[in-house]
Structures are given as C-alpha cells and as structure tokens.
Amino acid sequence: MVLSLRPRQRHAVIELLNLTKNSNKSSIAASFGANADADADEANNYKLLILDAFTHDVIAPLVTVKDLRDHGVTLHLRLRQEREQIPDVPAVYFVSPTPENVKAISGDFANSLYDAYHLNFASALPASALEELATSAVRGGVDGRVKCVRDQYLGYVSLEDDLFDLAIDDGYRLLHDPRVAEKDVERLIANVTTGLFSACVTLGQVPVIRSQRGGAAEMVAKELESRIRDALAQRDNPFEGGLRAQYGGSSVQRPLLCLFDRNFDLTAMLQHAWTYQPLVHDVLRMRLNRVDVDADAPTGVTTGAKPKSYTLEHSDPFWAENASAQFPKVAEEVEAELAKYKEAIKRVNAQAAMADGDADALGNSTAKLADAVQSLPELQEKKRVIDKHTNIATALLGSIKQRGLDEYYAIEEDLLVGKGDRPSVMSLLQATGRGSAEDKVRLAIVYTLSATEGILPQDAEEIEGALRASGANTSALAYVKRMMSLNASLKNMSGGGDAGHRRSNSSQGNILEWADKLYGQSINTITKGVKNLLSGERVLPIAVAFDALMANQPGPETADYAYLDPKAPHGKPVGPREGDPAFHDGIVFVIGGGNYLEYRSLVELKSRERANVRSVVYGSTSLCHSETFLSTLASLGAAAS
Incomplete structure (x- = not known):
C-alpha cells in the first residue's frame, strides 16, 4: 500500500461529473422519492456545474476547463452569484453543506432553474439540512427532478499525490488570538476534523492516530x-x-496519522528557502499550483500589467525533476534543456535541408521531411516548458539579487545547525543590509528561536533597534519573544513540588489558563524542534518527530504524544509496545499552517536508508506564504501589547 490522495480525489470528481453513483458515497435521493441512479443518456448530455468558493478551489488543481468539456460540462457557475433559468439542462452541484448553500439551493428549487438537480456535498450533509432541502423541493414542485443527494467526502484541496490542505487560511490566528470566541475555535476544530475525515475516507484507510498533547492537535485527534x-x-x-475497492485501499498494515500544532516548529514557516518549489511558492506566491509572473518586472512579482500565468504540476517533466533541486542547479538545468532544444532544432533543419537537396530520391526525401514534421509538436512542447521555467527562474533570480535571499538562506541554515554568529546576522539587519523589512524580521525571529541559551538583553535591544531603523514592524518578534518568556516562566514554576501541589496553586492555575488562551496550549514546544537540529544532519524537526513516531516503539522521544486507535475496543488503553512492527505509510498534518519546506523534508525521508517511511502524505490547514504568516504573528503581537 502506497498512500496517494490526489488520483483518488480526481477519480471521484470525474465520477461526480459523469453522474456516476459511487458505492463508497452515501446516496440519499430516496428521501425525495427519486431514482438515485442517473440515466446513461442524461450522463452524456451537456450539463452545468455549480460550485462554491471552496469547491472551486478543490477541483481547480484536479481538472482543466478542457477536462470539464470532455465530461459534458458546458458552463461552470458560482452558487452564490446571480444565475438565469436554463430549463432544459441538468445541473451538477458540488458545494459545502453550509446553511447558506442549502438556502441558495432551496432558492434554485423555488425558481425552477434547471431540468434536473444532482446534489453533491463536499462533506456529510446534516439531517436537518436534508429535511430543509426535501421540504423546499416539494414546495417548489421539483422533487421529481432531484436525481441524487450524495456525501462525497472530498472536503480538501489536493495539490500533489502526497500533499493537501483544507483552505483554512486563518487557523493560526483563531487558535492564538485571545479576542476569538470559544465557539469560533470549536468550529475550527470541527472543520479540521471534517477535512481529515474526508481525506481518510478517500484513501479508504482507518489510521492509527498520534498527536501532540495539550493543544489543538489533541482536540482534533480525539474528535477524529x-x-x-x-x-x-x-x-x-x-x-x-x-x-477503496477500486484502488486497493485495504491493507493488513494501517497508516499512521501524526497531528502537530504549528508552534511545534515556527522556524520552518519563516526561514528563507533555496530549493525550487519552496522558492516559487514563497517568492512568487504560488497558489493552487499556479503562479503569475510579470516577465518585465525585475523581480517577477506582478505589478499591475497582465502577467503570464503558469501551471506547475508533475505532468510538467522539468518541474517533476527539479522541484526539490536547489536554485543554482535549476538554473543550470534550464540552460542545459535550452541547449538540447537548440541542438534538436538544428537536426530538424538539417533533415529538411537534406530532403530539399535529395532530388534524385523522392521517397527518401519524403521520409526525412516526414520525420522532421513529426518531431515538431514534441519540440514545440519542449520550447513551451523551457520558456515557462526560463521566465520563472528569471523572476526568482531578480528577487534573489534584489533581496539577497542567498545570504539569508545561508545565515539561517548556519543558525539552525548551531554554527551561526551574531555579526553576520546584524550585517543583514542593519538598514544598509540587503532584503526587505519582512526579510529582516524573519531572520531576527529565526535567530531568536535558534538561540537555545537565550539572547542577552543588550543584544535583543540592538536587534530591535536595527529593525526599527530599517522601517520594520517588530510586533511579530515581540510576540515570539513573549511566548518564549512565558514558556521559560512556566518551566520555572513547574520545576519544584509535586503535581498535586502545583494543581492546588490557584495563582499558577490562573496564569496557565491565561497562557493557554493567549498563546495556545502548545507553547512549551516552540523551541524544542530547533534543538533536534543541532546534533544531526539538516532535517526539519517535524520530519525528525515523524520518523520517531513511525518506528512505533515506546521511548522518551514519543512519550509526549497521545495514541488513539479508532478500531480498538472503546476505553481500552492502547499504545506502542516493545517489538511492535514499524509503520511504513504515514500522514502528517499541521494545524495552523504548513509550507513546502516541511513537505520536501518529509518526502526526502523516503530516500533515507534508516527511515521506516515508504510513503508519506503531508497536509495542513493551509499552505501559507512566509510573509502572510509573519503578518499573522504581527497582528497577534499588536493585540497582546
């Protein structure tokens, strides 16, 4: 069994478009008195596709406009926009089961917009919503035209075969902002659980669950x-x-699902990247596998003129081969591919010239000319790919030169393996140093988090002074320092006395309650990940923890992680035992945001000799750009000041 999420989700979407009844999905059209199986003729007819904002993002990386047309979709519309009546065409709905969407569908029933209604929901439709739809259909006189109502369990966005997110952009803020209402946090936990449940259903696997204790990760683990x-x-x-049956989902050995809170390792969200895929995501702000590049702008970032838009997926051979390569290697490969293309063009031109000059052998001339013509489409596709990556690499190079991203990367790498020095950090933080104000704040936070022995007060003051002189907002740095200070205080308070005495200390209890509300329950792990890097090779903390959990052995490294098994008898204690077999397939999910740096670090585990990992799927509430995450930290810092 190798975990692969995206092909399964795409297959399910295609079935949805073809009006196919998947036996894995709950079909409840009988509630309307309609036949749940669509007629073959109707499946082949032209149809409309109705989406909401979330499901539009779900299908965007999976199918192209051409794919939609190939499956009979002539028009795709947004549910919440004003739509005209098209009485002779069936409509396929694929939306989230929210009260607002249910109300909008009921309005479509009342206006009798379409000839037939195929209702597909990204996650389970509540019974109350089903009753509302049934009532609305009867009242509108369209109950006989509602062909199916299905729970599709597709409530997540697949970006790679082994990468997904839930499109929850404000997850970190909701968990750490003291102004957020408790009901909003509960709604977030429920939404994350729903997305993970959908991913597990698509994979056809019931995982064993491990999670950090005491925070959102454990809350999600228990609810899931x-x-x-x-x-x-x-x-x-x-x-x-x-x-599950079609893709061979059943397996003797189940996968391991590991849940982490974002504070497990903040440095991964802020450090500068140097490999192709993370660079494109962070610098050019890739979203849904698409990136917009202004070839005329010095840094490639769009400036208002119409940019060139590129899709970056594994169907692109250059991207598949070089996504994990460091940028200098990518630049070399672009030059090498361009040289190969020019050489191929020379050969085609030579063949055409030989064909023109071979007047005595008409058959031989025709064959040579035919070979040259047949090679042109392939060469044109290669040229298109080369032009795409030439423009992207040129845009990245512009940002690297302008902002000094190579320097930031080198210094941060040294810091995170314990070899960094303060003078090199200060040289970039000064107003005369290269980089944007945000680059400087990111470096300052990485420096602060990597200083496991702490920073002297005068050094901290000098850093903040340099940032202010550079015009930077220091609220994000202040927030991280406040978390670290509180973490140290809590450790000191819990250092002496027995547990009963500590629990009875009402003063300390109030502080702990305030800390949990203000900073989230996982603050005690904020610098733990950095220490994992100091004695070994450069592997991100989340990959180190995941590798240890996959070994499935009791020990101090994994003792702080909860162990839950949905298949175990309820109430029976479960956990790893000495000699238990290791897991070989796993899912890593981060609550509060993730990025391509962590994704790449986990993928590389599969090639390490000592690792137990055969396949790994990485997911998060959202794939977040570093500057966006920095802005979230800054807003939290401003709120706490």
Missing part, C-alpha cells in the same frame, strides 16, 4: 477518532467499497 469510530459502526460505512 470518535467520528471514525461512529462511521465504522454505521451500516453504510464510508470506508468500505467504492474508491
């Missing part, structure tokens, strides 16, 4: 275990049949 346990007890078990 409960939801999976309830699903396994249902008659229509979504983990059986359908995609």
Whole structure:
C-alpha cells in the first residue's frame, strides 16, 4: 500500500461529473422519492456545474476547463452569484453543506432553474439540512427532478499525490488570538476534523492516530477518532467499497496519522528557502499550483500589467525533476534543456535541408521531411516548458539579487545547525543590509528561536533597534519573544513540588489558563524542534518527530504524544509496545499552517536508508506564504501589547 490522495480525489470528481453513483458515497435521493441512479443518456448530455468558493478551489488543481468539456460540462457557475433559468439542462452541484448553500439551493428549487438537480456535498450533509432541502423541493414542485443527494467526502484541496490542505487560511490566528470566541475555535476544530475525515475516507484507510498533547492537535485527534469510530459502526460505512475497492485501499498494515500544532516548529514557516518549489511558492506566491509572473518586472512579482500565468504540476517533466533541486542547479538545468532544444532544432533543419537537396530520391526525401514534421509538436512542447521555467527562474533570480535571499538562506541554515554568529546576522539587519523589512524580521525571529541559551538583553535591544531603523514592524518578534518568556516562566514554576501541589496553586492555575488562551496550549514546544537540529544532519524537526513516531516503539522521544486507535475496543488503553512492527505509510498534518519546506523534508525521508517511511502524505490547514504568516504573528503581537 502506497498512500496517494490526489488520483483518488480526481477519480471521484470525474465520477461526480459523469453522474456516476459511487458505492463508497452515501446516496440519499430516496428521501425525495427519486431514482438515485442517473440515466446513461442524461450522463452524456451537456450539463452545468455549480460550485462554491471552496469547491472551486478543490477541483481547480484536479481538472482543466478542457477536462470539464470532455465530461459534458458546458458552463461552470458560482452558487452564490446571480444565475438565469436554463430549463432544459441538468445541473451538477458540488458545494459545502453550509446553511447558506442549502438556502441558495432551496432558492434554485423555488425558481425552477434547471431540468434536473444532482446534489453533491463536499462533506456529510446534516439531517436537518436534508429535511430543509426535501421540504423546499416539494414546495417548489421539483422533487421529481432531484436525481441524487450524495456525501462525497472530498472536503480538501489536493495539490500533489502526497500533499493537501483544507483552505483554512486563518487557523493560526483563531487558535492564538485571545479576542476569538470559544465557539469560533470549536468550529475550527470541527472543520479540521471534517477535512481529515474526508481525506481518510478517500484513501479508504482507518489510521492509527498520534498527536501532540495539550493543544489543538489533541482536540482534533480525539474528535477524529470518535467520528471514525461512529462511521465504522454505521451500516453504510464510508470506508468500505467504492474508491477503496477500486484502488486497493485495504491493507493488513494501517497508516499512521501524526497531528502537530504549528508552534511545534515556527522556524520552518519563516526561514528563507533555496530549493525550487519552496522558492516559487514563497517568492512568487504560488497558489493552487499556479503562479503569475510579470516577465518585465525585475523581480517577477506582478505589478499591475497582465502577467503570464503558469501551471506547475508533475505532468510538467522539468518541474517533476527539479522541484526539490536547489536554485543554482535549476538554473543550470534550464540552460542545459535550452541547449538540447537548440541542438534538436538544428537536426530538424538539417533533415529538411537534406530532403530539399535529395532530388534524385523522392521517397527518401519524403521520409526525412516526414520525420522532421513529426518531431515538431514534441519540440514545440519542449520550447513551451523551457520558456515557462526560463521566465520563472528569471523572476526568482531578480528577487534573489534584489533581496539577497542567498545570504539569508545561508545565515539561517548556519543558525539552525548551531554554527551561526551574531555579526553576520546584524550585517543583514542593519538598514544598509540587503532584503526587505519582512526579510529582516524573519531572520531576527529565526535567530531568536535558534538561540537555545537565550539572547542577552543588550543584544535583543540592538536587534530591535536595527529593525526599527530599517522601517520594520517588530510586533511579530515581540510576540515570539513573549511566548518564549512565558514558556521559560512556566518551566520555572513547574520545576519544584509535586503535581498535586502545583494543581492546588490557584495563582499558577490562573496564569496557565491565561497562557493557554493567549498563546495556545502548545507553547512549551516552540523551541524544542530547533534543538533536534543541532546534533544531526539538516532535517526539519517535524520530519525528525515523524520518523520517531513511525518506528512505533515506546521511548522518551514519543512519550509526549497521545495514541488513539479508532478500531480498538472503546476505553481500552492502547499504545506502542516493545517489538511492535514499524509503520511504513504515514500522514502528517499541521494545524495552523504548513509550507513546502516541511513537505520536501518529509518526502526526502523516503530516500533515507534508516527511515521506516515508504510513503508519506503531508497536509495542513493551509499552505501559507512566509510573509502572510509573519503578518499573522504581527497582528497577534499588536493585540497582546
């Protein structure tokens, strides 16, 4: 079993477009008195696709406009926009089961907009919403035209075969802003759980769950275990049949799902990248596998003129081969591919010239000319790919030169393996140093987090002074320093006395309660990840922790992680035992944001000799650009000041 999420999700979307009843999905059209199986003729007819903002992002990396047309979709529309009546065309809805969407669909029923309605929901539709739809359909006189209502369990965005997110952009803020209402945090936990449940259903796997204790990760782990346990007890078990049967989802050994809070390692969200895929994401702000590049701008970042838009996926051979390569290697490969293309063009021109000059052998001339013509489409595609990556690499190079990203990367790498020095940091933080104000703040935070022995007060003051002189907002740095200070205080307070005495100390309890509300329950792990780097090779902390958890052995490295098994008897203690077999397939999910640096670090585990990893899927609430995450920290710092 190798975990691969995106092909399964794409297959499910294609079935949805073809009006195919997947036996893995819960079909409840019988509630309307309609036949749940679509007629073959209707499946082949032209149809409309109705999406909301979230499901539009779900399908964007999976299917192209051409794919939609090939499957009969002539027009795709947004559910919440004003739409005209098209009475002779069936409509396929793929939306989230929110009250607002249910109300909008009920309005479509009332206006009798379409000939038939195929309702597909990204996650499970609540019973109350189903009743509302049924009532609206009867009231609008369209109950006989509602062909199906299905829970598709596709509530996540697949960007690679082994990469997904939930498009929850404000997850970190919701978990750490003291002004956020408790109901909003509970809604976030429920949404994350729903997305993870959908991913597990698509994979057809019931994972063993490990999570950090005491924070959002453990809350999600417990809710997810409960939801999976309830699903396994249902008659229509979504983990059986359908995609599971088609893709061979059943396996003797189950995967391991590891849940982390974002504070487990903040440096990964802020450090500068030097490999191709993370650089494109962070510098050119790639989203949904698409990037916009202004070839005329010195840094490639769009400036208002219409940019060139490129899709970056594994169907692109250059991207597939070089996504994990460091930027200088990418630049060399672009030059090498361009040289190969020019050489191929020379050969085609030579063949054409030989064909023109070979007047005595008409057959031989025709064959040579045919060979030259047949090679042209392939050469044109190669030229298109080369031009794409030439423009992208040129844009990256402009930002690297202008901002000194190579210097930031080198200094941060040294810091994170314990070899950095203060003078080199200060040389960039000064107003005369290269880089944007945000680059300087990111470096300052990485320096602060990597200083495991702490920073002298006068040094900290000098850093802040240099940032202010550069015009930088220091609120994000202040927030991180406040977290670290509180972390140190809590450690000192818990250093003496027994647990009972500590629990009875009401003063300390109030501080702990305030700390949990203000900074999140995972503050005690904020610098733990950095220490993992100091004695070994450069592997990101989340990959180190995941590798240890995959070994499935008891020990101090994994003792702080909760262990939950939805298939275990309820209430029975579970956990790894000495001699248990290692896991070989795993899912890593970060609550509060993730990025391509962590994704690449986890993927590289598969090539390490000592690792137990055969396949790994990485997911997060959102794939966040570093400057966006820095802005979130700054807003939290301003709110706490």
